[in-house]
Structures are given as structure tokens and as C-alpha cells.
Amino acid sequence: MLSNLEQQPADALLALIKLHNADTRLDKIDLGVGVYRTGQGETPVFGAIKAAEKKLVETQDSKAYLGPEGDMGFVEALVPYIFGDSAPSLDGRIDGMQTPGGTGSLRLALAMAKRSGATRIVIGKPSWPNHPQICRDLGLDIVEFNHAAPDGTADMEGIRQAIANGQEGDVLMLHGCCHNPTGIDYARSEWDEISALLADSPMLPLIDLAYQGLGNGMEEDAYGLRRVLGSVPQALICYSCDKNFGLYRDRVGALYVMMEQAGQLAPVMSNAHALARANWSQPPDHGAAAVRLILEDKALTAQWLDELDQMRERMRQVRQTLAAAGRAGSVDLTPIGGQSGLFSIIPLTKEQVLEMREKHGVYMAGSGRINVAGLTMGNIDGFVGAIADVSG
Secondary structure (H helix, E strand, C coil): CHHHCCCCCCCHHHHHHHHHHHCCCCCCEECCCCCCCCCCCCCCCCHHHHHHHHHHHHHCCCCCCCCCCCCHHHHHHHHHHHHCCCHHHHCCCEEEEEEEHHHHHHHHHHHHHHHHCCCEEEEEECCCCHHHHHHHHCCCEEEEEECECCCCCECHHHHHHHHHCCCCCEEEEEECCCCCCCCCCCCHHHHHHHHHHHHCCCCEEEEEECCCCCCCCHHHHCHHHHHHHCCCCCEEEEEECCCCCCCHHHCEEEEEEECCCHHHHHHHHHHHHHHHHHHCCCCCCHHHHHHHHHHCCHHHHHHHHHHHHHHHHHHHHHHHHHHHHCEECCEECHHHHHCCCCEEECCCCHHHHHHHHHHHCEECCCCCEEEHHHCCCCCHHHHHHHHHHHHC
């Protein structure tokens, strides 16, 4: 039977890693993989994580199963950072569970939505490539609207129309902050408008909050999510600690559900547990336990937030430097300064992206998406020069 399977195309970003590794040029630049890098090009383990892991090794007395819901201490410790003192959080209308990374949370949320009667996922284009891939694997139809305007800001008319066209069975997927791949986030006034429109819509919001703290700060990056949750009766929230705790390979995430009344949560979460049991049975515990230990310790929490501030500030400096360069050939880099998070899109053709790689050793996705953390004060001028060269 296995011979019936057809060859699948290699993941483009994973293929890019191999190409970069095989390149012997000393001045090559890797802007493909979405991980944070220091000014020295390293992806370090947080000092707060190291301290928490040491404590975990010294105090953990069992590796017994925790159940499909995972480490609920971890899940509950994140709640004030994600939801703040919003009414749904205080009224017991939100419950959650641990998942294997943000991707596990998305898979679980979309599977629950389908089991609940969802048929269509409405999503801004472009989006993270795994979003539509998961939807298609679950047999959910995808309806796209334009997310990014040509001037590097959010296309509000696109989402207005998407919500106006919303119907029963639709799930609206929103990036909570640090939009992947564009870096284009909604302003506070735009979130206010979106939340008001959703208050009168039958659509179920699904908010993917994968980069909290990497945009403008932990509180600031939760603004949109909290505004939406204050306006709708139900929502799904997918969360990742892989970026803001640097736990990429440990796969640390959570799924939260908000219902109109606290008493409605039990049957919903029972379905979430059942789906998790059928998918991965139990989530990995180590990374989530380390996060819990950090959030239970004031000193470790302060250390983690300080490290997160340093990450955010470095990416902000890179963005400001690119924006200050102005125009590189036919490409205007100015909008990058007003965008957030790890990613932005350089408007180059696939042919120009290939020329960037072959001629200048700059490795970036074919869409023009770059990981801004791959740029340093030592290579950023060369990058701008390469753009000017290929774009004329």
C-alpha cells in the first residue's frame, strides 16, 4: 500500500537551510529560518530558562504522565500575561491546556472548530504557510482576504469585507501580533474597529498569538486579543512559548477557549482533551515546566522579561537601520521601520530573490520574507546593497 504514496515537495524553508549550509562564502547571510539571533548570529538559551532547567533537574521527582491537558500550572501561569485583568479571565470563562508548540495548538483548535461545525477558515493573505496547510489537511475550506496594503500597512478594507461576508460556520483567523510573514500589525484603533465588527458577526475568532513580547511589549502585544475577547461570546486562542522563551525545539504551547458562560467550558474542553489524546496523547513536559518555574519566581520572571526586552530592542534597531536606508534600487525599505516582530517582506520577484542568493549569498524565502534578526550591524549594509543591485 505504501507504494501508492506520491512524492511530496520538500519544505522550501528547510531546503533553504541546506543550501545555506553548503555555501562556503564567509559573508553569506541567512534570513530564512524564523528563529531569533543575536548580533553575533547566535540563537542562545535564555539565562532564565537555564536557571529554571537547573531547578527542574534538582527538584523534579517523577516523569509520570500528566494527562492530555499537560502541565496545568504552566497553562494557568500564562493567563495573566495573555488575558490581563479582562472580564472573561476574571469571570472563569477561559480554560486551557498545554500543546506541543503553537502548531499543536493550531491543529487542535482547527480540529475542534471542524468538530463544532466549522466549514470555512477565513484568513488574511499572505499568512504563515502552515496555516493553510493544516486547514487543507483537515478538509476545511479556505477563504482569503488581502492583509497587507501596498504601502506596508494593514489593508483594513480587506478585513472589513471579510467580516461583512462572514456566515455561520466561518472561523476568522487573526495574528495577535508580529504578523508572519509581513510584520504588519493592526494599530490599536484598527483592533477597536475589528472587535466592534466581530461583535455583530457570526464568525468564530481564532487568534494565533505566537510572538507576544517581540513586537512592542507583553502588554502592548496582547491589546488586540483582549479587545476582541471583550466583544465576542466565544473564541479560540493559540499560544506559543517557542519564540518569547526561546524554546523552539522543546515545542511549548497552549490552547485556550473562551465561552460566553463558565458553565459551558466543560464539554468543550472534554473534546479538546479527546482530540489531543488521539493526536499526541500527552504533550512534552520539560519546556512547559521550565516556563512554569520562571513565572512562579519573581526574580526569574524579571530576568526573562529583561532578556525579552533586549531581543525586542535589537530587532527594533535593525528595523530602524533598514528604514533609515530609505530606497534601495526600486525597493522602499521605509515601511519596515513601522512593522513588528521577526519578519518582513521585501518586495522582490522570485528571480531577484534567486539572484540575491547566487550573486550575494543572501538566503531568503522565495516570497521575499526575511527574518530581520538574521541581520547585524556587520552585514546590513551589504544586504541593502544587494537589494539595490538586483532591483535596479
